[in-house]
Amino acid sequence: xxxxxxxxxxxxxxxxxxxxxxxxxxxxxxxxxxxxxxxxxxxxxxxxxxxxxxxxxxxx
Numbered sequence: 001x002x003x004x005x006x007x008x009x010x011x012x013x014x015x016x017x018x019x020x021x022x023x024x025x026x027x028x029x030x031x032x033x034x035x036x037x038x039x040x041x042x043x044x045x046x047x048x049x050x051x052x053x054x055x056x057x058x059x060x
Contacts, residue, residue, distance in 0.1 A: 035059050 001009075023032040039051040039059050051059040 019035055021032075021034050021036065023034075024030070025032070034051065040054045042049050042051045053059045
């Protein structure tokens with residue numbers, strides 16, 4: 001990877017981080033990581049719940 005590719009990737013990562021929200025529930029010891037996109041559906045995978053947008057992207 002050259003320097004320009006690294007800079008581009010870092011910009012993409014920073015953009016995704018700004019769009020991601022976090023919330024921690026101390027009472028239930030639960031960390032919520034989500035985006036503010038509308039959710040079409042969710043799948044329960046063990047200790048995790050994966051939310052999907054109407055476009056098929058992972059929202060939380």
